[in-house]
Amino acid sequence: xxxxxxxxxxxxxxxxxxxxxxxxxxxxxxxxxxxxxxxxxxxxxxxxxxxxxxxxxxxxxxxxxxxxxxxxxxxxxxxxxxxxxxxxxxxxxxxxxxxxxxxxxxxxxxxxxxxxxxxxxxxxxxxxxxxxxxxxxxxxxxxxxxxxxxxxxxxxxxxxxxxxxxxxxxxxxxxxxxxxxxxxxxxxxxxxxxxxxxxxxxxxxxxxxxxxxxxxxxxxxxxxxxxxxxxxxxxxxxxxxxxxxxxxxxxxxxxxxxxxxxxxxxxxxxxxxxxxxxxxxxxxxxxxxxxxxxxxxxxxxxxxxxxxxxxxxxxxxxxxxxxxxxxxxxxxxxxxxxxxxxxxxxxxxxxxxxxxxxxxxxxxxxxxxxxxx
Numbered sequence: 497x498x499x500x501x502x503x504x505x506x507x508x509x510x511x512x513x514x515x516x517x518x519x520x521x522x523x524x525x526x527x528x529x530x531x532x533x534x535x536x537x538x539x540x541x542x543x544x545x546x547x548x549x550x551x552x553x554x555x556x557x558x559x560x561x562x563x564x565x566x567x568x569x570x571x572x573x574x575x576x577x578x579x580x581x582x583x584x585x586x587x588x589x590x591x592x593x594x595x596x597x598x599x600x601x602x603x604x605x606x607x608x609x610x611x612x613x614x615x616x617x618x619x620x621x622x623x624x625x626x627x628x629x630x631x632x633x634x635x636x637x638x639x640x641x642x643x644x645x646x647x648x649x650x651x652x653x654x655x656x657x658x659x660x661x662x663x664x665x666x667x668x669x670x671x672x673x674x675x676x677x678x679x680x681x682x683x684x685x686x687x688x689x690x691x692x693x694x695x696x697x698x699x700x701x702x703x704x705x706x707x708x709x710x711x712x713x714x715x716x717x718x719x720x721x722x723x724x725x726x727x728x729x730x731x732x733x734x735x736x737x738x739x740x741x742x743x744x745x746x747x748x749x750x751x752x753x754x755x756x757x758x759x760x761x762x763x764x765x766x767x768x769x770x771x772x773x774x775x776x777x778x779x780x781x782x783x784x785x786x787x788x789x790x791x792x793x794x795x796x797x798x799x800x801x802x803x804x805x806x807x808x809x810x811x812x813x814x815x816x817x818x819x820x821x822x823x824x825x826x827x828x829x830x831x832x833x834x835x836x837x838x839x840x841x842x843x844x845x846x847x848x849x850x851x852x853x854x855x856x857x858x859x860x861x862x863x864x865x866x867x868x869x
Contacts, residue, residue: 542812544805552722552797554634555615556593560717572602575717577636581610581617583626593630634729637721641707649703678702678848686852687859694855697740701733702848709793709840713833724843725794727786734786737851741781745858753778785850789843796836803829 550559558575576594583589589608596612598605604612609620617628631639648667655668664672683691683698708723723729753774803825811818 542805542808544802544809547805548798548801551720551801552725552794553615554632554722554726556596556612556617556630556632558633558636558717577631577633579607579610579617580629580631581626582629583619583624585624586626633721634723634726637708637711637718637723638729640718641704641711641723644707645703674702675699682845682849683852686849687856690859691852694740694852697736698848698852701737701851702844705733705789705847706841706844709843710837712793712797713836713840722794722797724789725797727790730786730790733789733847734782737785737854738782741854741858744855746860748860749858781850781854785847789847792839792843796832796839800829800832800836803832 556579557577560573560575563571563573574594576592579589579591579593579595581589586609589610591607593612595607596604606620609624610617610626611620612618617630619626648671651666652668652671655664655666659665663669678699679691679695683695687694705724711719712722712724714720754768754771759770806825807818807822810821
């Protein structure tokens with residue numbers, strides 16, 4: 497296939513996914529047909545904030561779309577996920593998240609002493625201590641990403657044994673340049689001679705973030721979850737980097753923190769100003785990793801949905817305004833989605849690069865005499 501035909505095919509596929517995303521959003525955005533009569537008159541106005549927050553937040557069920565919203569035949573199409581709760585008094589409790597909603601009246605209901613309030617499980621007994629171990633939308637998406645990673649890399653590994661010494665092809669040709677890039681262009685220059693020890697973790701980190709970023713751009717299940725835009729997920733990744741940095745560090749790393757070379761003694765004693773600043777840097781580095789990934793991915797989702805929301809905000813004023821704004825909104829959304837494809841790779845690269853730099857700093861041996869000279 498020529499480069500022009502390949503680009504054309506990619507554009508068609510991407511445009512199709514974008515149109516599908518719009519069609520999936522339409523039923524939940526407050527449009528009503530003329531046949532709905534009095535139901536449309538009492539329908540609530542379109543709430544852009546609720547739409548955006550529902551999309552970027554985690555939930556105990558995977559809502560797909562709503563059919564006939566605001567009518568007597570309103571139907572919610574969703575994938576129920578398992579609710580798993582453990583408490584010392586009741587033990588292990590497992591049931592489907594669909595049980596939280598009455599299917600006839602659509603009213604929330606209590607299940608085995610637990611209810612769902614703003615996507616958080618609460619106990620009817622205020623004194624009960626319990627642990628929510630449920631499979632939420634983000635957790636389910638993480639399992640999907642891990643499964644895809646295993647399929648891709650096990651398939652690529654088998655290709656090396658089946659075709660030793662031959663040029664890579666298929667999935668092998670896709671992942672090999674990325675593996676070599678992370679290993680030789682990111683880990684090796686940042687860490688130094690001991691880089692091979694950290695390459696497995698850095699590769700796992702890179703592809704986990706990269707796969708989840710890409711899945712977040714796909715409008716259909718199992719895509720569409722905001723995994724890397726969830727601060728709990730990015731915080732766990734940052735904590736892992738912090739722990740590896742701390743337990744891999746050499747003596748010179750801590751000497752540099754508590755007795756920074758080249759700094760006047762009065763900044764170290766009697767008030768340990770520089771050690772405090774250096775320790776704050778140790779804590780702020782993983783915090784920056786956590787917040788950067790969370791903010792960039794979440795912002796991309798919010799901007800794309802904000803452009804979509806403009807169509808329905810102006811459409812409530814006048815149908816012609818909605819149609820006119822839709823051309824601009826869709827054009828900007830297409831641009832944002834192409835930009836998000838770049839951001840998906842870029843954020844995975846930046847996260848991995850900074851992690852490797854932290855590892856390199858912890859392993860570096862400082863020659864204080866030469867530095868002082």
